[in-house]
Amino acid sequence: MSYTSNVYKTVDTIPQVYWESLNCCSNLYYSPEFLRSFELANTDIEFNYIFILKDKVAVAFANTQIVTIGIETITKNITMSNRIRRVVNNMFCKKQIRVLFCGNIFLSGEYGTFLKQNEPKTETFTAIAKSVEQLSKNTNRLSALFIKDFKNESLYITDHLKSYDYAAMHVEPNMIIKLKPEWQSFQDYTMALKSKYRVKANRADAKSEALETKLFSEKDIEIYKNELQNLYQNTIDNADFNAQILNLDTYNHLKKAFREKFIVKGYFLDNHLVGFLSAMQNDTNLDAHFIGIDYAKNKEFSIYPRILNDYVRLGIETNSNQINLGRTASEIKSTLGAKPEALTCYCKHKRYLPNLVLKPFIQNVQIKTFKQHHVFK
Template identity: 70%
Template sequence: MSLNSEIFSSITTIPKSYWSQLGCEDNIYYTPEFLKAFEFANKGIDFNYIFILRDQIPVAFANTQRISIGIETITKNTRMPSLTRQLVNTIFRHRNLHVLFCGNIFLSGEYGIFLKENQDKTTAFNAIARALGLLSKNTRKLHTLFIKDFENDSLHITNLLHLYDYASMQVEPNMIIYLKPEWQTFNDYKSDLKSKYRIKANKADAKSKPLEVQLFSKNDIITHKNELQDLYQNTIDNADFNAQILNLETYIHLKETFKEAFLVQGYFLKNKLVGFLSAMKNGTHLDAHFIGIDYSKNNTYAIYPRILNDYVRLGISTNSSQINLGRTASEIKSTLGAQPKPLTCYCKHKRYLPNKILKSFIKNVRIKTYKQHQPYK
């Protein structure tokens, strides 16, 4: 029996039976409640949800978001002569690139496509690729499709996107700390660090000692929402690349729905919020989400190094088996023991000739190199 697709433009219109039949709800990131929080709080994004069905039973799922990105956001992360970059930025300075992302643009990792167990996953993925083509064809204001983030174990399936004229590219890896069961406290973890890295962790805690740390309730997030948004904006302004700014109204919905599984922790200096971290407990994994920092206080009070220490503390206290610290700042994360997990993305222009140009453009994209530390004894 052939596969067919259904595409929904709102989470509220999806039949509830689809989720249970697909069997994806053990993973928080594929629950309608999680996806709804992002859709409801981020009105400027066009969301779509693709279901692949066999005999009217779902066998695969993909979620997409359509956004616009300024050309400078892209060129500053592409290896090219500076004069060429200036020329491209000048020519296209008043134009945004409209991109259809398959995957969650607010998460780093394989959280955009779900393939049901005991199915032919290659066939199901192929059906998703066709459905994305259909969605692209029916989306008028669109330039590019971008399918993100696949681990190496998935590439034997996802590389069939080359047959649909997509180009593949490696992006910065997720940085993962694998926690040992015998680490019951942060001191247990530090005892396994080499002296140099233990001193580094202790220094971050010492410099940040004046900070008051508070786990936020839903009401705390509501109270400090504007401050959280400003601090988050600081990190976005310092990032090399960010496709879209998250409305932190999302966090209110996530906290209300997932309670203790969703964590927001604030850092106060003399009653002023100067930093925060956020994280989601997903099964046995703890996933770092966005952070926010007052960079004018960061050097003096080691806010960012303290946040990294506290992710380890939270991972241990929640009995997690691993902590996904996400992308960026790979070297400093490796000083805590994080190991890289490579990720591959696929990109395609909607039209044939621009796609040929895009492919050569993508060949110039290079991920940053960094020193991978080995901090354990």
């Protein structure tokens, strides 16, 4: 059976029958409302939505974005010799490169491709790979392709990308807390911790006691939009790597579309916003999204540790089965009971010869190691 593909530039041009055929929208991250929120607010990104058809019926979907990144942003935070760094930087010739991402660049996890249930997974995923290849050929000034983020149980499917000259690379894991049904309150959760970690969690609450918190409405997000963007920029500036900066107008659209499922919580000190968290309740999971912190106040008032505690509170309050705390700061997240979920990405240079040089480098990239804490009794 041969497959065909259709590519759409905007969510609103996608036929409704495609969504109905895939039956994917129970996962909010594949819903047109979620995708539209990012598209409307981030106009500097080129979005493309790929649908794989069999007998004119949609059987697979891929979400792609084309973004411009500074090559030194990528290489400066990866462990390598100065000589290799110069080779990689020079390989791309320019300070700015255009990269085609398959997967949502603003989410950490397996949210870029969807394969319809009961369809042959390898064949439909291979059809996606071919369509991404064709899209790259039709895109001018493109330097690289990056397909993200796959769990270990998906690798038997996604490793077929290696036959298209992609190199696999491990990236920082998602940190996942599994919640137990008997934890009906934050106190129940802390009582399940070993003494050392219970003291740590309680200390974060005590040090942050001066902070006033507020769950933001759509109106609040609009009122504090500039402060939210500045605080978010603080975390970006402290991060090792970010492919793209999110325009937080996205939050207005997400709040309007998802109401109480999309959560933004502000932290105030003397009526001044000094931090925020955001999260999405997706079925039985609570997923941490972006945060923002005033780092000048962080140490004194334990803003970040309090945010992590509050993610646990939100997970319990929403009766979630697990909390995805996302990537980065893996060790401190493990002190709350989070465990790593390995993720693999695939990358290649668009041109054949540079890709020959790039592949061994990608395959040997080492992710940061961290101490995994075992916190429960």
